[in-house]
Amino acid sequence: MSLLNYTLRIADSSLILAQRISGWCSKGPTLEEDIALSNIALDLFGQANGFLEYASKLDGNKTPDQLAFNRNEREFFNLQITEQENGNFADTIVRQFFFSTYSFLFYTELSKSTDETLAALAVKSLKEVKYHLQHSKSWMLRLGDGTEESKQKTQTALQYFWQFTGELFEMDEVDMEMSKSGIGVGNSELKTNWDKMVNEVIDQSTLERPVDAYMQTGSKKGLHTEYLGHLLSEMQYLPRAYPNAKW
Amino acid sequence: MSDNTKVWEVFIQSKNVLAHKHVGNLHAPDKEMALQNARDLYTRRNEGSCIWVVKAEHIISSESEDGEAFFDPSNDKIYRHPTFYTMPKGSKYI
Numbered sequence: 001m002s003l004l005n006y007t008l009r010i011a012d013s014s015l016i017l018a019q020r021i022s023g024w025c026s027k028g029p030t031l032e033e034d035i036a037l038s039n040i041a042l043d044l045f046g047q048a049n050g051f052l053e054y055a056s057k058l059d060g061n062k063t064p065d066q067l068a069f070n071r072n073e074r075e076f077f078n079l080q081i082t083e084q085e086n087g088n089f090a091d092t093i094v095r096q097f098f099f100s101t102y103s104f105l106f107y108t109e110l111s112k113s114t115d116e117t118l119a120a121l122a123v124k125s126l127k128e129v130k131y132h133l134q135h136s137k138s139w140m141l142r143l144g145d146g147t148e149e150s151k152q153k154t155q156t157a158l159q160y161f162w163q164f165t166g167e168l169f170e171m172d173e174v175d176m177e178m179s180k181s182g183i184g185v186g187n188s189e190l191k192t193n194w195d196k197m198v199n200e201v202i203d204q205s206t207l208e209r210p211v212d213a214y215m216q217t218g219s220k221k222g223l224h225t226e227y228l229g230h231l232l233s234e235m236q237y238l239p240r241a242y243p244n245a246k247w
Numbered sequence: 248m249s250d251n252t253k254v255w256e257v258f259i260q261s262k263n264v265l266a267h268k269h270v271g272n273l274h275a276p277d278k279e280m281a282l283q284n285a286r287d288l289y290t291r292r293n294e295g296s297c298i299w300v301v302k303a304e305h306i307i308s309s310e311s312e313d314g315e316a317f318f319d320p321s322n323d324k325i326y327r328h329p330t331f332y333t334m335p336k337g338s339k340y341i
Contacts, residue, residue, distance in 0.1 A: 032273050
């Protein structure tokens with residue numbers, strides 16, 4: 001049961017962020033960036049699919065599609081940062097940068113998992129995440145060290161998304177159990193490296209690291225911010241309205 | 248598109264030993280972004296193993312009005328084309 005829950009958490013973060021980013025499709029600031037963001041969304045959908053297939057096997061009852069489209073808000077375990085709205089381009093980049101840095105460290109560890117399927121999925125995801133990180137890092141530097149306006153918008157975004165970074169390193173009983181058995185990652189240990197990587201980019205971008213204050217929490221229990229429900233209603237509308245719809 | 252974005256020409260090498268081939272162009276503010284954009288725009292379906300990007304302004308092109316002077320003189324020098332050899336039967340790659 002813990003393994004299923006653990007796998008769903010990984011799948012859900014990828015799925016929800018993918019759905020979010022796909023909102024940029026056809027609305028990107030330039031054609032080049034439109035395609036770059038769409039590519040990242042597709043990578044994340046692919047990752048979500050892999051983890052959902054595994055979750056479906058562990059569950060034994062539901063198909064990957066049913067897991068994606070027939071669960072309600074409280075049954076989703078994605079990190080809250082992934083459900084936050086796209087905002088402006090700087091918001092999207094900061095969200096991506098925080099999450100990709102985390103994913104990079106997370107999948108590096110998960111690729112050593114004693115669970116062969118999780119390890120294989122992590123190796124595959126890691127390749128893509130490396131590029132997502134490079135992409136968002138490049139933009140952090142250019143936006144932070146860019147014009148007065150781009151700097152200010154990026155700093156505002158840092159400030160906003162900071163409250164969702166505490167969750168990345170939280171560990172509940174499921175995480176403890178998975179980590180102890182060598183299947184999962186000891187998330188709290190990722191923080192030192194995450195801080196180092198994030199600080200380096202923030203410095204280079206001539207931005208300021210926000211001061212730690214109240215951190216949002218709850219996704220591991222299925223608690224979410226107001227944005228997830230709206231996202232799900234759009235994402236799940238079609239398969240729910242036409243349950244047997246086929247391409 | 249802001250003023251400091253430039254046009255870059257993109258060349259992709261599809262396999263290790265082959266020459267880089269021009270595939271198109273894109274906009275980017277600097278060389279790193281040009282390379283990333285090229286990766287996103289032109290190698291989504293596994294097209295390449297290496298990418299070159301070159302600022303379009305750095306490419307020197309022949310002018311179409313020079314066409315005659317540049318290219319016509321080779322038309323009447325038929326000995327430059329290997330048309331006087333008998334092709335061995337079965338040879339495919341000439």
